[in-house]
Amino acid sequence: MTRRRWWVVGGLVAILVVAGAVWWGVSALRSPSPEEAALAYLRALESGDPEAVTTTGTAVSDTALTAFAGTTSTIEDAEVTSIRDRDGAVSATVTFRLGGADQEARLTLTQESGRWAVDGSGLGAITATTTIGTAVQVGGAAVPVDEETALLPAVYRVSAAPASLLTGAAEAVVLPGSPTAAEVAAELRPAATEAAQEKLDAYLQDCTAGGSMIPENCGIRLPWGTEFRAFSDVAFQVERFPGVTLTSAAFTADDGILTATVTGVGHDGTTRTVTYRNTAWSVRGDIAVTADELALTVW
Template sequence: MSRRWWWLIGGVAGVVVLVAAGLWIWQATSHPATAEEAAEEYLHALESGDPSAVEATGAVVEPETLEAFSGATAFVEDAEVVSVDGDHSEPVGGVTATAEVSFRLADEEHTAQLTLSPIDGRWVVDDSGRGSLTATPSIGSFVSIGEQTLPAGEATTLLPATYAVTAAPAELLSGESSVTVFPGDEQSIDLKASLRPEATVAAQKQLDDHLQACTAPGDTPPADCGIRIPWGTEFRAVSEYRYRIEKLPTLALTGTDFTAEGGILVTTVAGTGQDGAKREATYRTDSWTARGDVSFTAEDVVLTAW
C-alpha cells in the first residue's frame, strides 16, 4: 500500500478520534447539574452577594428581593452541602431533592434544608432558600431595606443575609434595626421610629400652603381651616369674606397628628346687616388654630386638616 494511502487512513482515524473526544466532552459537560451541584451553586451565589449570580442559578426571585439583597450588610460565609436526599434523580416534573446545608451568618453557625425542584430541566432551589421579613415602624407606613422602599406590615421575601431596616422616608424619619434572615425563616420586627426636625419643617410648609389657600376671598367660609367668624348677630346675609394673615399658626407635630397655634388672622365680612342695609365689618383673632391628622408616604409627610 502506498504512502499516500497510509496518510489518508491515518487522517481519517485522527478525525474519528477527535470527533469521539468531542462527543465525550460534550456529554460530560452538557449533562444537567446534580441536585448537590445546584445547591452548591446557590450557596456560592449567596456568598458572593451578587444578585445576578443568584439569578444565574435559575431561582425564581422577585426584582425587589434582588435589589434588597444588593444592599445587604453581611452575607453567608463558609457554606457547604452536608448531604442530599434524591441527588441521583433526574430533574423532571414531580420529583424533588432535599439538601442539608451548613453556613455561617451573623457570626454564628447555622444549618438549613433546601428543597430543589426541576425547572426547565435543571435542579433549582425553591422558596425554601429564601426567608421573609415583616417590619412595622412606630411612625409611618414604609420601611427601607437597602435602596428598596417597601410597605410596612407586609411580608417581604428576602435572600439569606443581614439587612439594615430603616424607617422611610429617611429624610423625615429616623430609626434603624439590623435583621438577619435565614432560609425558610419568617421574621417580624417592630421598628422604633422618630421624627427628624426636617419632618416638622416640611409639615409646616405644607400647612402654610394650605392656610394660604384657605384665605383666598370667597362667599363662604373655608372648611378645614380653623376659621370661625362670629358674624351672625350683625349680618342677615354675607356676600364676601376677605382675609389678611398677620401671622401663620406654628405647628407641633407627632407621628399621627398635628396642632398649629398662635396664628393671627383678620377677616373682613361684607353683606347685608340685620337692618337690611349694606354692611361691612372686620374681625380679628389672635388665637388662630388648626388641627389634623398626619401620615407619611414613601417620600413625604401628608397633613389632613380638620
C-alpha cells in the same frame, strides 16, 4: 525534528484543543446536579450579587433582589453537606455562617426543563413593624409594615422610612425557610416638621383665597352672624401662618394671625363691611407617613 514530525505534533495539539473545547461546551450545557445547583445558589448568596442569584434559576421577586443589593452582610463558608432523594423529592442540607453564628438549613430542589434549581425554601421572610409610618426600608427596598415579605438569606438593616423624615433602625437576620420579625423605634427628624409646615402653609393658602364662603376645616371662625343678616364676600389677609408641632400621629398648629374682611347685608338691611382680626389662629389634624412622604389631614 523533521517537518513531517512537526505536522504530526501540531495535529495532535490541535485535536487536544478541539477535544477540550468540545468537553467544555458540553459541560457548560449540561444541567447541574442537585448538589451543584444547591452549591451554585449558596455561592450566589455569598457574592451579594442579585444578578448572580437570578442565574441560578431560583424564583425571586424584584423587591427581594432590590433589598439584597443593599444587604449589610451575606452568608459565608457555605457548604452542601448532604443530598436526599425520597421518591423524587430532592433536598440538600447546607451549612453556612451568618449573623455571627453557624447555621444549617434544608433546601428543596425542583427540576424544570431538565434543570435543577432551589425553590422557595431557599428564601426567608421578614415582618417589620414601626412606631411611625406605613413602610420601612429593608436593604435597598421599601417594604410595607405588618406584612410578610420574602427575602434572600442575609443580614439586613431595617430602617424607618422615608429616611429624610424619620430616624431609627434595627437589624434582621433572614434565614432560609424561617420567618423573622423586626421592630423599628422610629422618631421624627426636624425635617418632618419643616415638611409639615410647608404642606400646612400651602393648604391654608388655599383656605384663605377668599370668595363667597367661609371654608371649613381651616380653623377660621368669624362672628359675622352678630352683625350680618347674610354676607356676600370675604377677603383674607394672612399675617402669620400657625406654627406646626408634630407628634407621631398628629399635629397642632398655633399662634397664627389672620385678618378677614367680610362684606354683606347687616341686620338693618344695609350693605355692611367689617374686618375681623384673629391673633390666635390655630388648626389641628392627623399625620400619616408613607414610604416617601408625610401627609396631613386637617380636622
